[in-house]
Amino acid sequence: MYRETEIVKDFTATGEGGDMIINVGPQHPATHGVLHLVITLNGETIKKVEPHLGYIHRSIEKMCESLSYRQFIYVTSRMDYLSAHINNHACALCVEKGLQVEIPERAKVIRVLMDELTRIASHELWWGAMAMDLGAFTPFFHAFRERETINDIMEETCGARLTMNYMVPGGVMQDIHPNFQKRVKDFLQLYKRKIHEYDELVTGNVIFQNRMKGVGILSAEDAISYGCTGPVARGSAVSCDVRKVYPYEIYDKLEFDEILETGCDSFARYLIRIREMNQSIRIIEQLIDNIPTGDFQAKTKAVLKLPKGEFYTRVETARGELGVYIVSEGGTTPYRIKFRSPGFSNLSVLDKIARGGKIGDLIAMMGTLDLVIPDIDR
């Protein structure tokens, strides 16, 4: 799949037997960023999809190697910018694992709350963007109504709306804002009042269901062999929620369900995310009134040094499993860092599921994979 292919520069180029070869991206309205796909078309039917990566490669992993264990976390907000909290969380967890710090109960709860709010915000944006891929603009604005509320909560507590940089090794950067609980409760009310619009506007729509059902079939075997995680794999009934399988923080004490769908198609992947938002709401409801008192940060040294060795943690981001692998030589900066990003593996199935479909299907499938390009192209 990743064999060398010339990027099409001659726009009249045709492939074998008159197939049309098209560059979709890097600048294209449906790639949500700068993904570059070279697709081979027979009329409207897709014969091959080749993702070309590297357009926004910023060598984040290399950058992290020259930054201290406190600093490198901030760079990771720029990977999957829609779940910045969760990226930071994964890195903080990995450093804590190396330092063997026990973090206070309050910090754990705040972290989980922030993670789940981020997950909802990310899925809201995905829902709007997904509908926009299918040609419906209005859902985008409806999704943003709720997402803005979450962003306001984040802004108040973390000081930023998108790249929060709130998680630090040992806990969170500062205590929650006094308004935090009230604002979150307001959001929960707003969400519950408005969630039915999502089903009325998009999920129940006949055109939408026709576009989604039975396209982009990804079997459970393929999902496993391509390394899919998150809603993409769970839409093919592969149980892989890291929060359930390898619980971190306080997820093992919380009541929530891992959502699985057996449809294996685009519609299954769509439903997973919609239902996951409700599970996140459930988690927030359990925690919001029970934030324990105490410190929000464990005492750590000013300069962090990880012992010599290799450390790996994984968390469940809004897109799937994010792994952070740190190799330490005992210094103040990591010797090598590797991120296992969910988007990269999920993108790799695109060719598999898109072949034989129409161009419109390709766009819809890319929507259900929920790709965030800076996460793929680090």
Added chain:
Amino acid sequence: MWSFSDISNSIHEWLSGNFNPTWTLIIEMVLAGVAVIGLFAVLGLVLVIMERKVSAWMQIRLGPNRVGPKGIFQSLADTVKLIVKEGMTPAGADKFLFNLAPFIAMIVTMLLLAPIAFAGNFQLWDINIGVLYVSAISSLSVISVLMAGWASNNKYSLLGAMRSGAQIVSYELSAGLSVLAIVVLAGSLQVSDIVGSQADGWWIFKGHLPVWIAFVTFIIAVTAETNRAPFDMAEAESELTAGFHTEYSGMKFALFFLAEYVNVFIVCAIGATLFLGGPIPLHIGSWEGFNHAMDYIPSSVWFFGKTFFLIFLIMWFRWTFPRLRIDQLLNLEWKYLLPISMINLLLVTAMAILKWHL
């Protein structure tokens, strides 16, 4: 009752009194041409601002609100911007066809304005085959789209144009068949006759089921024929960036844009004329007072009110529905709409023969 026809009649009388018949005809043609161009521009501006306001209302936002009171001059400002912009012609494009295409789109749209009755007895050209003329001319619009797509030398444009070709050719059938239903009932192709046949009640309120079926088919088919969402396959910005007009900029793009909106107006005007009685006011049975009050509303207000209601309906579709896929789009036409409208036409013909509609 005050009406547009008073103005046109007085102009005609004044011209006939001062010039010989040939000059009268020429001057009237020039005046009509100026009026059509003016109407084309004004309709484009009004519909663009209307669409933006309607979409803003549906999307819980404000929409344009800076230029002029409530932003009503926004589309005027946009037009000025588009006029002063450079109209680029890509290096690889077929220059003649590329530059010709937007004008064909515009000319086709202007031709379509001719047989529309904007008010009682106010019509540019009451041709005796008015409805046939409209279906014949509106099928020419596909030529401009194909021309633009082919001449742009852009693969997205070509795909958009091919989609548009398949789509317009298909949906014309059910649009035509649903129009025929009314033609059969009214017994004439002439627009004034069709309007006249509804003097005692609009076709839609005469209680015939086939007319309702024809009306729904008509609305679906013309939404597809004007390339409006959910059938905007030719543009499909998330798939084909902008489809057939990807390479167009400045005023050339604006002509496509205006033509699209004026086309929407025209098909809605035809829908209003055929099904909703055009300039005929609403009358309810024996409510004398009510009917009398309705007669006092000028016929032009009735016509534009009905037309803008249908336009609102089509805008509502656009801002609610996701887009269909190309094969689903063609399935909808060939497997559902076309058989339905054919059977419907048979029903209507039987009705007309048995004189049930009278």
